[in-house]
Amino acid sequence: MAVLNKIRQRSLVLILVIAMALFAFVIGDVFRNSDAFTGGSQDIVATINGEDIKREPFMLAVQNMQQRMGPSASETQAKNNIYNQELRRIVMNTEFEKLGLSVEKDKMRELLENNFGSYPEFQNQDSIFDVNKLNAFIANLKDIQPQGAPLSTFTINYAQWTNNEQQLANNALTQQYYNLVKAGVNATLTEAEDEYLADTETVDIKYVQVPYTSIADSLVKVTESDIKAYIQKNKETYKVDATREILFVEFREDASAEDEDNFKAQLLALRSDKVEFNEATKGTDTILGFDNTDNIEAFVNSNSDIKYSDEYLRAAQLGTAQDSLLNTAVGAYYGPYKDGGYYKYSKVLDKASKPDSVKVRHILIPYAGASAAAPDVTKTPEEAKATADSIFNIVKNRRSKFVDLLELSSDKVSNEKEGVIEFTYNQGFAPEFKAFSFDNKKGDLDVVETSFGYHIIEILDQSGFNDAVKLATVARKIEASEKTIDDVFNAKQKFEIAAEDGDFRSLAEERNLTVKPVTFKELDENIPGLGSQRQVVRWAFDDETEVGDYKSFPVAGVGFIVAQLVDVNKEGLMSVEDARAAVSGQVIKEKKAEMIRQKISASTLTDIAANQGQSVKAANGVKMKTPNLAGAGSEPKVVGAAFGLKQGEVSKPIEGNQGVYVIEVVKINEATRLDNYAAVLARLNNARKNAVQAKVYSALEAAADIEDNRAKTVY
Numbered sequence: 001m002a003v004l005n006k007i008r009q010r011s012l013v014l015i016l017v018i019a020m021a022l023f024a025f026v027i028g029d030v031f032r033n034s035d036a037f038t039g040g041s042q043d044i045v046a047t048i049n050g051e052d053i054k055r056e057p058f059m060l061a062v063q064n065m066q067q068r069m070g071p072s073a074s075e076t077q078a079k080n081n082i083y084n085q086e087l088r089r090i091v092m093n094t095e096f097e098k099l100g101l102s103v104e105k106d107k108m109r110e111l112l113e114n115n116f117g118s119y120p121e122f123q124n125q126d127s128i129f130d131v132n133k134l135n136a137f138i139a140n141l142k143d144i145q146p147q148g149a150p151l152s153t154f155t156i157n158y159a160q161w162t163n164n165e166q167q168l169a170n171n172a173l174t175q176q177y178y179n180l181v182k183a184g185v186n187a188t189l190t191e192a193e194d195e196y197l198a199d200t201e202t203v204d205i206k207y208v209q210v211p212y213t214s215i216a217d218s219l220v221k222v223t224e225s226d227i228k229a230y231i232q233k234n235k236e237t238y239k240v241d242a243t244r245e246i247l248f249v250e251f252r253e254d255a256s257a258e259d260e261d262n263f264k265a266q267l268l269a270l271r272s273d274k275v276e277f278n279e280a281t282k283g284t285d286t287i288l289g290f291d292n293t294d295n296i297e298a299f300v301n302s303n304s305d306i307k308y309s310d311e312y313l314r315a316a317q318l319g320t321a322q323d324s325l326l327n328t329a330v331g332a333y334y335g336p337y338k339d340g341g342y343y344k345y346s347k348v349l350d351k352a353s354k355p356d357s358v359k360v361r362h363i364l365i366p367y368a369g370a371s372a373a374a375p376d377v378t379k380t381p382e383e384a385k386a387t388a389d390s391i392f393n394i395v396k397n398r399r400s401k402f403v404d405l406l407e408l409s410s411d412k413v414s415n416e417k418e419g420v421i422e423f424t425y426n427q428g429f430a431p432e433f434k435a436f437s438f439d440n441k442k443g444d445l446d447v448v449e450t451s452f453g454y455h456i457i458e459i460l461d462q463s464g465f466n467d468a469v470k471l472a473t474v475a476r477k478i479e480a481s482e483k484t485i486d487d488v489f490n491a492k493q494k495f496e497i498a499a500e501d502g503d504f505r506s507l508a509e510e511r512n513l514t515v516k517p518v519t520f521k522e523l524d525e526n527i528p529g530l531g532s533q534r535q536v537v538r539w540a541f542d543d544e545t546e547v548g549d550y551k552s553f554p555v556a557g558v559g560f561i562v563a564q565l566v567d568v569n570k571e572g573l574m575s576v577e578d579a580r581a582a583v584s585g586q587v588i589k590e591k592k593a594e595m596i597r598q599k600i601s602a603s604t605l606t607d608i609a610a611n612q613g614q615s616v617k618a619a620n621g622v623k624m625k626t627p628n629l630a631g632a633g634s635e636p637k638v639v640g641a642a643f644g645l646k647q648g649e650v651s652k653p654i655e656g657n658q659g660v661y662v663i664e665v666v667k668i669n670e671a672t673r674l675d676n677y678a679a680v681l682a683r684l685n686n687a688r689k690n691a692v693q694a695k696v697y698s699a700l701e702a703a704a705d706i707e708d709n710r711a712k713t714v715y
Contacts (some may be wrong), residue, residue: 015224045714048081048090056284057714058082062714074532076525079714088697089170091704096173099180103169109134111168119152178288182692187684190678195684198624198669203642208609209632210600211659212592220591227576227583230590238574238583241521244540245567247504248527249513251492253480254558260343263476264336267345270303270474271333290333290347294580296472304343306475311435312354312468314425319347326467349470354641356464358437361402361419363391363409366453373453374410388447388454395456402458410453420460433457485559492552492560499550504564517566522711530555534715540565541711596660597653605650608662621669632658 045053095100103111109131116122117129121137124130141149141158148157156164187195194598231238271290278285293299297455300308315322319339328334328348330578335345366373367384379387387408395402406415414421423429430450436457440446445458480488491511498507508515518527527533535553539545540563545596550564569575602608605616619630627639635656644650645665654661674680 002270042713044709046087046709047705048087049094049705051090053083053086053090058086058714061085067698074525076532076715079710080523083710086543087701087704087706091697091700092170092174093178094704095177095700099177100644101173103172103178105369107172108165111172112165115168121151171565175381178693178696181696182461182689184693185685185688187681187688189677189681192681192684193674196677196680197671200623200670201643202623203665204618204620204667204669205622205642205663205665206616206618207629207632207638207661207663208605208607208612208614209656210596210612210614212589212596214612215592215595217588220588220595222587222591224576226587226591227580230583230587231573231576231579235573238579239573240569240572240578241573242541243519243521243569244537244565245517245519245561245569246536246540246565247515247517248561249495249508249515250558250561251488251495251513251560251562253485253488255478255480256484256487259481260338260478260483262481263343263478265344267336267476268473282699290345290472292475296347296349296436300472300474304474305477306473308472310470312350312352312439312470314354314356314466314468316426320468323642325469325471328469338478342477344475346471346473349472351467351469353465354438354468355462356466357422357424357462358459359420359461360423360437360457360459362411362414362421362433363388363402363405363454363456364411365391365408365412366451370453371451377410378702384454385447385449388456391702392445392456395403397460399445399458413500438462451566488559492562495562496550496552499562499564504566506551519567523715530558530561531695536561538711539563590655593655593660597655600653600660600662603650605662605664618666632656632661635661638663 012674034661042057045055045058047053050241061082062075062078065082065577066073066075069078069081079631089500094271112134113129113131120127122129122134124133127495137149137151138158138161141156141161145158148155148160148280219638236238273289274287275284276287277283288294288299290299297310299306310647321337321339321344324334325346325348328346330348330351333345336343337346338344365379365388366377367379367381370377370378370384391408393406395405403418406419409415409419411419422596423437425434429437430452432448432450433455436444436446436448437459442459442462445456447638448455495511495513505515506567516529520527520537520540522537524537525532525534525537530536533553533555539551539553545565547565547568550562552560552562555561571579596612599607599612602611608614609616617631617649622629622639622642624639627634629635629638635658638654638656641651641654642663642665645663647665647668650664651662654663
């Protein structure tokens, strides 16, 4: 009682303590979200040239994009597409505004006429575009928004129409902008002359090549400062985005050996009859097993994860057990066996020799609503069946009438070949059509219904006969049991606990787990072998995640992974360690070049060759346009130097791709000057103009002021 009184007396203190704790929690979150102080907003996806891309309209556009892209596309792909669209729009609009480019009303009407002028909704009685009908359609869309109105074969609402207009305008402005840029991209007559000479003027040279391989790599020392200096000298080549490197191990929820044994036992037990208590009759019922069932289809469908199929299966359709199944006697069983993620137990019902290809002819009578039925088809299914039966009764007794009645068939393609179709079993045909053609005999004729309507089919020929079997197969999908899933989860939990104080790699090796390294950027989505795993990427790039931290993640189709962050690379230049493999070879080449230059003291090619243990080689007809040396390959620096020398002049050592060269110009083969370089000039102009459209946007994007917040707002 005394304790309670003391608590009551100090109630104000307790309230203050709780309030301070709550305040600390809230203010801590504020500090973690630095935007609260910097003025940034979680609502801004990106800011491009001063224009914000807001989160809400961005995500709405992403939803629309996902609907258009279909289920095969991920949300991240849709986000990337929308971002790139918005980026292009803003970058190009910046240029349009600078130049004062716009699409006026008359130009907009011209664009709409060009794109929609052929639509009957916008034409008068003489099939001529009527702007008044276009205006009335747009006005109606505005009045009934957000509902839409039919247009041609689709429905469109006012928002979609205005978006379409904006897209047409942007396309027109973009093309106008590109045309303006192209108009300013021209070559000069001097450039045309240089182009001509580079392709026609040649030199004959002699040279000595001292290859880099003449000095062993072991004689060249590459220091960390050498690599740093090379990276600094080639910054553009070694710029890198921010990356994170993780290690991860998988805890797979795969069926255990015990699970698989249980599947096999369950399948084998299906053969026997079993007695079950009937709650309704308070008696017992005997449930017939695989051996005694009198309805094989119902039995399979009630006990299998794959429905019963009544077709004859060829060898290629039998999966991993094709040889065994083809050799199993009718009435006998094969299995249980593993095939395509299932355990299967098969009973051979029948065997037959079936063709692999057939030749048939048919007459198709469609009905309203059938697949690919023309708009003018009005027959009901009953009427179509009656027509088909009538045709069948005629051709059954007089096969010669088949061709005469083809005018009643809606299959115009086969009608051109007297209704004949030749196809193999593997080709995609309506199942009912295929079954009749392959499971019956040459000369058979019947009416067959498919999703396209009623066919009168005659089998003209069959070939390529091979063994086929009809099976009753009970299949169970191979999945981990609850016990196995629990065991996997417990193993994952124990690994995480051990990882608090242990070495990640060593712990994985002790448990026979494969450690997989992966490096990714902040906006990446996929992790090799795991697919889309934005949750892992976000965690690795979180400001609170430090090197050495680890975390587990559920992964669909796998179970769990435990990942550890092992390296953080900030945006900027590649680190010495990461660049070492790529840079060392180049540094070694530069150092060897300097060593070779210092060894060359003679002034004639003959003396240099003798001193360096090399030979003097010749290369005639060398062109600036194709800088190749006979016996040395592509050497642009060496060829360029040759065209800067006078006849008989010997060069200083030149650092090339394959070694250090000293060259002597033996002869300059001057080209005949042209009176007119107009043709060359036209070719240069066309080449440059054609390259503009591909390069201009990339240049504008590189020059744009972009603040990309996607990783913090929508990814």
